[in-house]
Amino acid sequence: MNYTTIVNNQTIPVSAIPEMGYEEFIDLNTGFLTDSPEKHCVNYFGYPFGSRVKLICCIADDSTHQIQVSSCTVKSDDQLDSFTARNFNFEKFEREIHENFGVAYKNHPWLKPVRYAKNRFDKSQTIANYPFFAIESDELHEVGVGPIHAGIIEPGHFRFICNGEQILHLEIQLGYQHRGIEQQFLEKKKLLQRTTLAESIAGDTVVGHTTAFSHVWESLCGIKASHDMEYARTIALELERMAVHTGDLSAVCTDIAYQLGSSVFGRLRTPIINFMQEWGGNRLSKGLIRPGRNQFPFTPELAHRLAEILDIYEPDFLEMNEQLFQLPSALSRFERTGVVSYEDVLSIGTVGMAARMSGLNRDVRSSHPFSLYSELNHEPIIKHHGDVYSRVQIRRQEVRQSMQYIRNLIANVPEISGNEPVLGSLNPNSFTLSLVEGWRGEICHCAITDGQGELALYKVKDPSFHNWLALALAVRNNEISDFPICNKSFNLSYAGHDL
Amino acid sequence: MLSLILILIAAVFFTGVIIRVKSMSSGRKGPGILQPVFDVVRLFKKGVVYSETTSFIFQIAPTIYFSSVVMVMLVVPFGQSKGVLSFDGDFIFFAYILALGKFFSIISAMDTGSSFEGMGASREALYSMFAEPAFFILMGSLALLTGHTSFHEMFAALHIGSYISYALAILGTFVLMMVAMIENSRMPIDDPKTHLELTMVHEVMILDNSGFDLGLILTAGYLKFAIYGALVVNLFIGMFPYHYSIPMFFVIQFVLASGVGLIESFMARFRMSHNAQFIFVLTSVSLLIFFGALLILGKFV
DSSP, X not given: OOSEEEOTTOEEXXXXXXXXXXXXXXXXXXXXXXTOTTEEEEEEEEEEETTEEEEEEEEEETTTTEEEEEEEEEOTTOEEOOSTTTOGXXXXXXXXXXXXXXXXXXXXXXXXXXXXXTTOSOTTXXXXXXXXXXXXXXXXXXXXXXXXXXXXXXXXXXXXXXXTTEEEEEEEEOOTTOOOHHHHHHHOOSHHHHHHHHHTSOTTOHHHHHHHHHHHHHHHHTOOOOHHHHHHHHHHHHHHHHHHHHHHHHHHHHHTTOHHHHHHHHHHHHHHHXXXXXXXXXXXXXXXXXXXXXXXXXXXXXXXXXXXXXXXXXXXXXXXXXXXXXXXXXXXXXXXXXXXXXXXXXXXXXXXXXXXXXXXXXXXXXHSOOTTHHHHTOOOOOOSSOSHHHHHHHHHHHHHHHHHHHHHHHHSOOOOOOOOOOOOOOOTTEEEEEEEEOSSSEEEEEEEEOTTSOEEEEEEEOTHHHHHHHHHHHTTTXXXXXXXXXXXXXXOOHHHHHO | XXXXXHXXXXXXXXXXXXXXXXXXXXXXXXXXXXXXXXXXXXXXXXXXXXXXXXXXXXXXXXXHHHHHHHHHHHHOOBTTBOOSSOOTTHHHHHHHHHHHHHHHHHHHHHHTOOHHHHHHHHHHHHHHHHHHHHHHHHHHHHHHHHSOOSHHHXXXXXXXXXXXXXXXXXXXXXXXXXXXXXXXXOTXXXXXXXXXXXXXXXXXXXXXXXXXXXXXXXXXXXXXXXXXXXHHHHHHHTTOOHHHHHHHHHHHHHHHHHHHHHHHHHSOOOOHHHHHHHHHXXXXXXXXXXXXXXXXXXXXX
């Protein structure tokens, strides 16, 4: 066997990852993905290894709940065959490797900058001279939107090539939010600093990213989180999913100018995030989750309070959904808008909602269970049309599902174990991979330690990293005035992508 | 003269009522009825910023647009009282003076060179073009029915007596209100509240206007609504005495404004490509009125 097999949150020695020549490496990993929709690339990255670059590729197999890891070292000025020429799953990853280490790919179809990382290889490339795709034609016009967003949420530049009202091509240029998160994980030495960094990866997925970080850290320390810790994390994840999905439904209604839905869903989000405030002192759940600690234990009083909140929330939520999904003018905006086919999502390897909308089953909660999800027997919600309607319906049903999970969980609140494990030093020369299903999709954190047990690499992958391309495909041949609703129905993170 | 005063009073309240109805139907308290007026007063006190890429067109367009609306306000009558101006064929004057103002607002949007504003201008031009036949067939039918070609004489001769003329008045109200919604870029054609440039029609055209100019454009919008409302009122009041017709004027204006508010609260905007179809439907409704007029006149055997 020329690869090693791990499960989610497992730590292995770096030396246990088999190393091979590039030819074998490319055949192995692209071979994994050939005709196997149950497999996808969760992370493929490089890091400096002496004067060379070590590439590690992690392919998740959803049917066996395993992750296959293999590696290869190359020189940074090597001319390599690209994975992408064989499978588009690797497209973004290879662009990142190219940007960071200057590895040249001979036949990569779209070798453009990803995010203009601070420690990029070629500093002469700047965000101001991004090489946009252009079509020379008198009939077509270009519309540039951003980087300042009309709703001043986050910065990103969108360049449309349109034929009248119809979008032919959209190119999304990101990188304005780059803060050098992965580098800072290495520079900041205190655990609290690092946890705060994890909380700041994407402001709307605080629980997801912090849970992934905590799992990595605990696994590297060789301890296992207690049941009550994982219990709190599971509840927090599902609450975050409910809150953001409800907020997204509100935003989608705003974009189709349906005022009633916009204001009712907007109002319904508030009690959920206010509960987070009651629980952990922060509406966005910052400070709630800490590696190896149960900072804010979930008490029976909180359970009682949450049950009350859900009892008030549920009827309003259901009634508003009934209204929205029966409103002809709303359905006419949702249906057959922004379609991405099953073939497309499979080939570009989207994750989370952006995969489940088109019939591709990607849900870490069932395929690589973590926290308490193995007990919950999660059934992913799958839709098949890949349009805005599918994405909105997934939100509606996932909120109900999360509500059910939370009700089941709070029915018996576990005892607080009290004796918290002592977080020692990290295992030296180790590799850990943690997968978490945030509300947006699969979050992947990877860490590698050096001989002294210090972090040598911390690698973050937000679901937005894959999914932005799905948005660009979704809007093709749609009206440009439907772009905002397509965008909102994906609701991808700029910060999570730019790191 | 009376109509001018009434329209001015109605314009003060119309947009405020729409906003208030929208707020209340989404469970909020909402701003005061006069808030839109305060907004333009604030804008009138401000200076104007002009983009360096624009020419004099951009600077004169808001004034022309505003004056076009003021001019058409002069020809609108009120029952038996004439408008300030009244002459044969003034409904054609009405439509084309408005079109002149719109033409200037469209070329001023193109003048900025922004790709957003170009898109908005093309949408606005398309929708106005589609709405024009609806208005003219409606007015033409009324002219045919009454044998007059000025607003005042047409409306004065319009007797609401038979069932069929009630039907015509109601269809006429629908067409006029929908034309007003298109002219003012309200739902379901356009979403005046959105912050998303890509989906806007009218709002995106005035993105570059600021201060005094923006105030003029907003005021013109308030006036336009009241003007179309006054036309609708004219379909109903005929020769009623003033102590009936003046309260009726305000009641009808209020009902129209609330109706706009309710439509904007409880439905979503149309998909952009469906707008053209929808506006064409108005033309067919106008044709119904035309056939109704022919029926009344006995032109059908």
